[in-house]
Each structure stands twice: as structure tokens, then as C-alpha cells.
Amino acid sequence: MLLPRRTFLKASLAAGALASTARLTAGDATAPGNREYYELRAYRLRPDGARDLLDHYLEAALLPALRRRQIGPVGVFNEVSAKPDTVHQPTVWVVIPHPTLASVVDVGTMLNRDPAVIAAAGGYFTDTRKKPAIARIDSWLSQAFAGQPRLKLPAAKGHPNRVFELRTYESPSEERALAKIDMFNDGEIPVMHEVGLSPVFFGQTLVGPGMPNLMYMTSGADLVAHQEHWKAFGEHPRWVKLKNDPRYADAVNKMLQRFLTPTAYSQV
Secondary structure, three states: OOOOHHHHHHHHHHHHHHHHOOOOOOOOOOOHHHOOEEEEEEEEEOOOOOHHHHHHHHHHHHHHHHHHOOOOOOEEEEEEOOOOOOOOOOEEEEEEEEOOHHHHHHHHHHHHHOHHHHHHOOHHHHOOOOOOOEEEEEEEEEEEOOOOOOOOOOOOOOOOOOEEEEEEEEOOOHHHHHHHHHHHHHHHHHHHHHOOOOOOEEEEEEEOOOOOEEEEEEEEOOHHHHHHHHHHHHHOHHHHHHHOOHHHOOOOOEEEEEEEEEOOOOOO
């Protein structure tokens, strides 16, 4: 018997989430059901696209609709480069925290059918044949780590030059990916907070490209301060002990870094 699409999606996502949390012990104070899920979207912009249409949709339609569903805070960021001469595809990143997998499914299947969203979106939906705002949307679904089960607003929120860093750690196997998550939960996350890296979220990727991997975001008042915090992290004795622990050996074989700045309407 074929299941309705929404029922199938909910069942599939729930099964994946249960499998990803099987490594947690029964005594873990942060149960899987208490941890957020993160929908990370990368809106890939067209060279000739109407960026104002995307910004209007996000600010006037998407974020208010998520707020009505008590979903947030939602982060919206422009991707930049730490090196001025680096060429990259213009991308707008959106981080949406969800309390449950059902919330992910409902937003993905129902939100853009909401008459209030369509009315508020302006030309984002109706002008796509003339001058589309985006080329594609890439997305990832992840579950928060036990060591930081909720998205945290950055310490430098409101600072005019604040910067965010989005890192992706790819692992050579599923088992090594879990080992890296253990490393974060066993001490890496507290050290990051202690040295001022102000982590925003940590997520184990459940669905998305490049698996097995994890993604997390840190922040700083500006790029110089952010780099100083990373230097302090690298010299911290607890981190030095962790990185030399054989339990975590060969846990990461590729790292991707992206530097982001918040839009004026970002809630993070």
C-alpha cells in the first residue's frame, strides 16, 4: 500500500533520526526528543537574478510565517570571503531551528501554499519567468548535538561588524563521524564557549550532500576578534588533550569553511 507523501516523509525522517541517536546512552541527560532540528538552506543566486525579490520574500513572507508557527530565531546570512580576491557563487544562507521533525515536514510542504505567505511574497513567486531571483536551493537537515541542544544567539549580536563562520567537517566513515560528535560533546563545545567563539549551533547531518558530515556555526564581533578566539581555542589545554586522544583519531578528513555576515533582518 502506498503511503501519502507527507506520511511517508514523516516516517522516513523519524526513522533516520532514531538511527542517528542510537549511540547515545540511556543516562544521557539530553534526550534526543529535547534537541532541535536544523534546516539549513543555501539560496544560490543567479548572476542576473533579482536579489531584492529574495530579500523581500525572506523578510516579509518567510520569517513572519515561521514566527506565526513559533519557529525561530531564524538566521539569514550573506556569504562572503575572508580573502577579498576569492571568487565564489553569491549565496544567501538561512538557518531555521525546528522543535520536531513534523515541523520540518509541515514547513516544507505547506508554508508556501499559505495565502498570507503568497500575498506577502511580492513578485518572488510570480516574476520567476521574467527574472528569477535564484538559481537553486540546496538544503541540509541536521539534529542538534547533546552538548548544545538549542540554537544560541551570538554574544556579539548587534555589533556592526560581526562575522559568522559556518564549518562542515566530513568524516571517512559513519563511525568516525560519530566519534567527532562525541569529541564535541566530551569537551570541545565548552572550550569554544570559554574562549569566546560563541557557537550558534551544532548539527549532525541527517539528510544532505557530502555525508557523513556535521555542520556548526561560530561567531565573533569582527573577523580579527574571531581569529583571536580560534587561536585561544587551539592553545587551550583541554583541546590539546582532546585532539591527542586516540578515541578521536582520524575523525575528520575534510573541512569546509564559509564566512557569513547577517542581513539587516536576520534574527540571529
